[in-house]
Amino acid sequence: MTSARYRLGDRWFKGNTHIHSTVSDGGKTFAQLERMYAAKGYDFLFRTDHWHASDVRAGAQGGKLLWMDGIELDGQDQTGAAFHIIGLGTFRGIDRAAGLEKGIEAIRAQGGLLIMAHPFWMANTPDDVRRWRFDGVEVYNHICQWMNGKGDGLVHWHVALAQNPRTLALAVDDAHIIPEHPGWNGAWVMVNAAACAPEAILEALRDGRFYSTCGPELKSIECRDGKVLVQTSPVRFIRLVGPATHGRCVGAFHGKLMTGATFDVPSDWPFAYLEVEDSHGRRAWTNAL
Ligand SMILES: [Zn+2]
Ligand SMILES: [Zn+2]
Known part of the structure; x- marks a missing residue:
């Protein structure tokens, strides 16, 4: 992508x-x-x-x-x-x-x-x-x-x-x-x-x-070679969201906060976007990548 x-x-x-x-x-x-x-x-x-x-x-x-x-x-x-x-x-x-x-x-x-x-x-x-x-x-x-x-x-x-x-x-x-x-x-x-x-x-x-x-800040969003790389302020979850049941998620309810993730973006999804969620439940969303 x-x-x-x-x-x-x-x-x-x-x-x-x-x-x-x-x-x-x-x-x-x-x-x-x-x-x-x-x-x-x-x-x-x-x-x-x-x-x-x-x-x-x-x-x-x-x-x-x-x-x-x-x-x-x-x-x-x-x-x-x-x-x-x-x-x-x-x-x-x-x-x-x-x-x-x-x-x-x-x-x-x-x-x-x-x-x-x-x-x-x-x-x-x-x-x-x-x-x-x-x-x-x-x-x-x-x-x-x-x-x-x-x-x-x-x-x-x-x-x-x-x-x-x-x-x-x-x-x-x-x-x-x-x-x-x-x-x-x-x-x-x-x-x-x-x-x-x-x-x-x-x-x-x-x-x-x-x-x-x-609330969460996305410091950079980069798409290359079929992957998306995102850097964020400290968050609990980072998700790559696709249609219907499709999605990828990293993070944990009781783990350390994260400041970045990399996902492979499946080429057969009609769209995919990123959603992050911080420890207060506040979210941020990209547009479809
Ligand atoms: Zn109004
Ligand atoms: Zn109104």
Whole structure:
């Protein structure tokens, strides 16, 4: 297997692709969010307020981190299934009155990334995943996890991977930072990009050159000669995950923590990705290699 996704050399940038501000139902202004997230080592944040296509160029950039444009849509499609959908990119002409499907069309027509948000929490079905051929699926949503334990989207991601192995996996905060939903900095992406600039970050996200995490750090990911080599912060388990029952695992419940592993990647698996888990049960995921 060769990989164009995790080539070495570029820098890793910490970011979040799902955040709310006082523009919709969040509790913090952009300036407050910028101070908070920059203090936790973030390099970029997407603005994804409900039905509000942001325009970061219209406002002053504070300089502590890079702001990127996005939006969150909600509503039902023609089948009656309810969705929340994140669009990453700069959009015009998206109007709540026109409905969800028009919003999805606008995101696609304007070159945005279409992400299925918190599908477990929405009770989305496998058919819902396949119908819209999303560019990515939220595999972990921090606020949904906190509210009722439905933050995982791994099963939905697997449905999407079976249809398209390039489908992206994203771990996100969905931060609102209000008394009812106080959590933030619980899940983020680390993007392997040439620079922390809008085009470079979006291109790396689109190509899948990032990993998603609730804490563990992947220091390097290297694919060559049918093998994948990964180096991590100390973790308890490292898994190579394939479709259905396929997988490889190293680690132990009561053993020493590990900081790396090498796996042979079977050439007959349609996709494979890495999952690591630390001693607190916090996980991180690559995209399909
Ligand atoms: Zn939502
Ligand atoms: Zn949201």
